[in-house]
Structure formats: C-alpha cells, structure tokens
Amino acid sequence: MDHRAELLVLLRQRLENLLDAMPAVQVGDVRSVHQARVATRRLREALPVLRKSLDAHAIDRARLRVRRMTRALGPVRELDVALGNLDDYANRGVASARAISRVRQSIVQERLRRRRAMLGEITPGKVERLRRELSAVGSGPRVGGRPGAIRDAVHGVERRAKRLEEAIDAAGSLYDADRLHAVRIAAKKLRYAMEIERELKRSRVTSRIRQLKNLQDLLGHVHDLHVLGEHVRGLQIDATGTDRRLADDLESLIAAIEQDCRKEHAVYMGRRESILKLCANPTLTEPRPSAVA
Secondary structure (H helix, E strand, O other), X not given: OOHHHHHHHHHHHHHHHHHHHHHHHHOOOHHHHHHHHHHHHXXXXXXXXXXXXXXXXXXXXXXXXXXXXXXXXXXXXXXXXXXXXXXXXXXXXXXOHHHHHHXXXXXXXXXXXXXXXXXXXXXXXXXXXXXXXXXXXXXXXXXXXXXOHHHHHHHHHXXXXXXXXXXXXXXXXXXXXXXXXXXXXXXXXXXXXXXXXXXXXXXXXXXXXXXXXXXXXXXXXXXXXXXXXXXXXXXXXHHOOOOHHHHHHHHHHHHHHHHHHHHHHHHHHXXXXXXXXXXXXXXXXXXXXXXXX
C-alpha cells in the first residue's frame, strides 16, 4: 500500500465513524451524540496531516464544516451528561426531590433549545456534502514528491505535547475549573494526534495513549460536574429572596458537587508529574519496515 492509500484509509475510517453515528444523532440518541462528537474531533485532528498529500482546498473546507459540527454537538452532549450526574446526586440524597426536579426541568429545557441548534448544523444535506467533499479528495491534485506523512504526524504530536505541558503549567496546583478544562482539551488533542502517529507507523504502543485517555476521562468528569454546578448555581441565585428553602437545597447540591470536583483534582495532582514526563518524550517507536516513509 503506497503513502496515498495509507492516508486515504486513515481518512475513510474517521469519516465512516462520523457518518455511522449521524442518523441516530438526528433522532435524539444520547450515546450517538457522544460518538459523533468524538468522531468529529478525531477527524479534525487528522485533516492537517492529510492536507499536504491530498486536496488541500477540499480538506480545508471540510475542516471548517466538521468544526461547526463539533461545536453544535458539544452543548447537547454536556447537558446529557449533566442529567446523568444529576441522577447520581439524587440517588445520594444530597438535595431534596423538589430541588433535583427543578434542576432537571431546567436542564431538559436548555437541552431542547441546544438540540434545535444542533440539528440545524447536522442536517442530512450538510452531512452528505461533507461525505462528498472528503470522498473526493483521493482524486484531487497530487503534491509533487513523496510527502513525509509520518514526519508531519510526529511534528503534530510534539506540538500538541508542548501545548499540554503549557496548559499543565498554567493550571498550577490550585483548583481552577477553567484551567483544568484547558488541560483536558490539550490532553485530548495530544491523544488523537498520537493515534494518528500510531496508525501511520503501524506501532503497537498503546500505554501512553491509554495514560492520556485516563487523564481525559478524569478531567472530563471534573468539567461535567462543573457544568452541572454552574447550572445549579444560576438557579440558586434566582431562588434567593423568593424561595429560601429551594435556595438552601440547591446550595447543598452545589456544595456536594464542589467537594467531588476537589477530590478529582487531588487525583489529577497525583498524576501530574507522570503526564509531564510523557510530554517530554511523546513520540512512539520507530515504524516497522513496511510502514509509510
């Protein structure tokens, strides 16, 4: 398989994952919203590597389209998770049934609004246009010479590792939800870049990718709790002065959420140094002889 075919396989796999999830997303399937969002992020990370060897103009157009899809899917996904986390707190009995019901009602209403916006960005026509654009890049103009696909992927990994290191340094040691979210995003992008490098090198190395996935999951949970907490806080402010009992119950829920966030932050601090070591040496093993040059 030549270098061009290798890149087209990489593109096709990521595109198919996105297309497979879209029909269920359009009818409201919660799990598929998550799968589609992940697929858009993986596709976005791959496109810069592909554009040097395939049709750069088509790749750039598609990248903007996929970016809009990611942004439309994100808020719906966050609210889906918020509802699940709210159920967990309800089961723990940290707030009254009335307070939990009020938060759930508010999140459901917000999700309906966000879902309408999402559906406007992932219409069947727009999804089909993306499929056509990316399916056509294989017949687009060729770049002279043999492109260094692996070299570009390695450079992408090194760049993402540097950004993760910077995000970790900026986050410091004190709990700050926004800065931790920046660490999470940087870790996610590095993980997806390493997956591309791994595929192009045909490497079997997975430990560092798994380490980033664990960090991403940990900080993702912190972010999801923070999103729920901010939603509850808005309701609590509205209830203060008009419904003291509801405001107090919502404050109890906020306190429980903040306590859980800080526990997760302590776990993150325990992993911080190992992630910084990974950032210092992020690239995978050399390719086997049959891999792309």
